[in-house]
Amino acid sequence: MALSDPQPIGSTNGDRLPLDTPEIDTPEIDTxxxxxxxxxxxxxxxxxxxxxxxxxxxxxxxxxxxxFLNNQPLFTFSQGILPLAWIAQQPSRLLLGIPFSATLLLIxxxxxxxxxxxxxxxxxxxxxPYFIPFPTPIGTLGAFIRILSPFPSRAALxxxxxxGPIAGFLVAVPALVLGLAFSKVDPALVSASNTHLAYPAIFxxxxxxxxxxxxxxxxxxxxxxLAAWVxxxxxxxxxxxxxQLDGGHILYALWPRAHRNLTRMLAxxxxxxxxxxxxxxxxxxxxxLIFGAEHPHVSRAPGLNQGRKWLALFALxxxxxxxxxxxxxxxxxxxxxxxxxDTVHRLLHYLHFPSQA
Numbered sequence: 164m165a166l167s168d169p170q171p172i173g174s175t176n177g178d179r180l181p182l183d184t185p186e187i188d189t190p191e192i193d194t195x196x197x198x199x200x201x202x203x204x205x206x207x208x209x210x211x212x213x214x215x216x217x218x219x220x221x222x223x224x225x226x227x228x229x230x231f232l233n234n235q236p237l238f239t240f241s242q243g244i245l246p247l248a249w250i251a252q253q254p255s256r257l258l259l260g261i262p263f264s265a266t267l268l269l270i271x272x273x274x275x276x277x278x279x280x281x282x283x284x285x286x287x288x289x290x291x292p293y294f295i296p297f298p299t300p301i302g303t304l305g306a307f308i309r310i311l312s313p314f315p316s317r318a319a320l321x322x323x324x325x326x327g328p329i330a331g332f333l334v335a336v337p338a339l340v341l342g343l344a345f346s347k348v349d350p351a352l353v354s355a356s357n358t359h360l361a362y363p364a365i366f367x368x369x370x371x372x373x374x375x376x377x378x379x380x381x382x383x384x385x386x387x388x389l390a391a392w393v394x395x396x397x398x399x400x401x402x403x404x405x406x407q408l409d410g411g412h413i414l415y416a417l418w419p420r421a422h423r424n425l426t427r428m429l430a431x432x433x434x435x436x437x438x439x440x441x442x443x444x445x446x447x448x449x450x451x452l453i454f455g456a457e458h459p460h461v462s463r464a465p466g467l468n469q470g471r472k473w474l475a476l477f478a479l480x481x482x483x484x485x486x487x488x489x490x491x492x493x494x495x496x497x498x499x500x501x502x503x504x505d506t507v508h509r510l511l512h513y514l515h516f517p518s519q520a
Contacts, residue, residue, distance in 0.1 A: 164275075164307040164327070164401050164409060209291035213272075216294035217264060220302035222246075224263030225256060227386040232259075234349070236356035237383065238300050245298075263386035264302070266342075268294075270335045270394035271306045274401070277330030278308050278323055278409075285319040288312040300358075301393055314461045317416045321471050324412025325478050328398050332481050335394035339369050342388025350381040359492045360384070363395050365484040399485040400447060402478060405429035406454045413478055415458045416467060426456040441489045 226240045235241045242249045250256050275292030282289040288311035295304040314320040343366075353359075362379045370379065384392065402410040405426035415422040430451045437445035467475075 164278075164305070205290050209293055212294045212296065213268075213292075215296040216303050216306075217268060219296040219298060220264040220267055221257065221260035223300060223302035224260030224267075224386055225250065226260075227263050227389060228259040229256070231383065231386060234352060236352055237360075237389075238356060238358045240300075263390050266338050266387050266390035267301065267303070267393055270331050270338065270390065271303070271397065273334040274327045274331030274394075274397065275306050275308050277326035277328075281319075281323040281326040282308075282310070285315055285323065287314060287319065287323065301389075305397055310459075313459065316465065317419075317461055317463070317467055318465070318471065320412055320461050321416035321467055321475075324409045324416065325474060328402055328409050328478060328481055331394055332398050332485070335391050335398065336365070336369070338387055338394065339365065339391035340373070342385045342391050343369055343373055343375065343382070345385035346382050346388050347385075348377060348381055349383045353380060353383050357493055360392060361487045361489050361491070362392070363399065363485045363487050365395060366392070368484065395485040396487065396490055399482055399487065402482040402485075403429060403433075403447060406451045406456065407458065408450070410478070410482065411458065413475060415461065417472070417475055419458075419461070419463060422458050423456045426451060430456075436488065441491065443490065 222245065226242060226246065227237075229235075230237065230239050230241055233241070271294065272292060279289055279292060290309045290311065292306050292308050294306040296302065297304045310323075314323065366379060370377075370382075375382075401408055402413075404410040404414045405422075406429075411422065411426065414425060430448055433444045433448040433451065437443070437448055
């Protein structure tokens, strides 16, 4: 994900989606450039976050690989949430986490370096990739880079926006091919898990290409395939066409006048999806609220050439084959419905869309 400031260039408030709540303060990341009195602060921060994320994803990978080898359901964590004592008994168990951790970090790093290299090509200042370590079942919340200077043209914006998803996708697909080959068929073990994954279209395409004639619901994913699944989820989320997500950059480069309204429409769609389908969509709804419907100004001329327009179709293809409306379902989860109608009505009011009483 390539993000500029929440308050875009040329706007006093970023044209954020109107809310009757106070502004949310977001922490600033150190963006000082390297110099004699400031030796590579961004590199140190990026390296520290990368190392921390390696540790958290390695710990997650150890558990995933151990459960896979010992026929335990997915996300069982049979050795506990933080099995440090278990690992200390046999330090070689650290190696169990490498397949998942290395695959996932390679996918995420490829995505962010795609953005970063494109920024360097066009002379756009940007931070190195910042990874987000977090004690989730996969050990991370992803990664991002921060754009520090304006985009010089729509072509530059398009290339920077699309480079990340393409780079990550091109790494995730081989990982998926390899991971599915290592996966095993065990319907009972899959159904025994409290967490059930949905699968995007790309999984079914690869399954067919490998000659696997079984339902995906019968396949227990190897940790490498699970890392590819996370990579595909990240690809689809980043390609959402709005705000300053990668898909929003691509949309603005293609159709600047439509960007604001389509971002607002996307917000209207994501809220009920978060309430009715998967609560994770509420996070992305919040991202749209924070970064707003306005995009940093980019000169309208010149426009995009035909080659980039064809490449935009490939972005649409990546989005279509990686999208999962309900990525994860957990047993025992119930939805509180009593404020759904009121919440939707308030959203339409905030966004100035007419609603029927």
